[in-house]
Amino acid sequence: MSLLEVDDLSVTYRIADGEVPAVRGVSLTLDAGEALGIVGESGSGKSSLALALLRLLPRDARTSGRILLDGDDVLTMTWGRLRAVRWAEASIVFQGAQHGLNPVQRIGDQIAEPLLVHKLAGPEKARRRVAELLEQVGLPAWRSRSYPHELSGGQRQRVMIAMALACEPRLIIADEPTTALDVMVQAQVLTLIRELVAAEDIALLMISHDLSVLADLCDRLAVMYAGRVVETGPSGGAFAHPYSRALSAAFPTIGDPASRLAPKGLGGDPPDPAQLPSGCVFHPRCPVALETCSTVQIDLRPAGDRRTAACVLVGED
């Protein structure tokens, strides 16, 4: 059994004049100690997927499908169980998470909080654990007495990582954890996350709009387009789906803000999820579309070397 098994997950937001299908039937698995990257343009449903995994979506979102964490269904578990899972088994580092720090509380107290709340440590043991965690993320122990405004953006993101590690989770979900940081700091923080999860045998679900961020860091990649996974495969190999190929051909420099939008060389915009094209939703932008592509939607199918892709040109024939 995998640590995380997502089966046919959908997330739909209710809005004033209708519905936004942000995630549409996503299935994926993640083993203990494995790093899976999820890549896709802005608006492809990555954050909705991440939030759904720990039931952190706003009230106007409807979720269906199954999310098994260690065999336990996150979508149906009690609130009490869910609270325990959120810190002790899986934790999440958000995009611009630095704003999640309390400005008037010393960072040491903020890192210690989940340990104390979940009764994993008393005050003295928590203090020692905070010092150890700060050291793990490359900050001196005396920083525990600092307030968030006394730290740089990169240091604050390191604090957020220390918080995510505090209760020794088995899964860390990192949603664009370095997007707000400058390029040098981004590379340092990403390397840090990778080293920590490898050393502690933690599973990592790393989300980014930037393929270059994920390629080195992850064992496997899943490519999202308009709420669906259109390709999965080992991160080293060549892509099979025309959308993934366009993404990788564009291969933006690390941290390039322009890559949040359409990759270079790929015309048009991602579709509005409230008005999706028929058939393969990528067909209006696909450079190799066939006539049937506007009517037939293809599910993920084998594409060689542990790879799957949702495209009529892949596999079978």
Ligand SMILES: Nc1ncnc2c1ncn2[C@@H]1O[C@H](COP(=O)(O)OP(=O)(O)O)[C@@H](O)[C@H]1O
């Ligand atoms: N709270 C919300 N209400 C309505 N629509 C939303 C909400 N959050 C996200 N969306 C829409 O869902 C789609 C997917 O968004 P998101 O999951 O944030 O994608 P990504 O993280 O890949 O940029 C987008 O079209 C976005 O506008």
Ligand code: SF4
């Ligand atoms: S199914 Fe057709 S439109 Fe969709 S990616 Fe493949 S070739 Fe392009």
Ligand SMILES: [Mg+2]
């Ligand atoms: Mg996002």
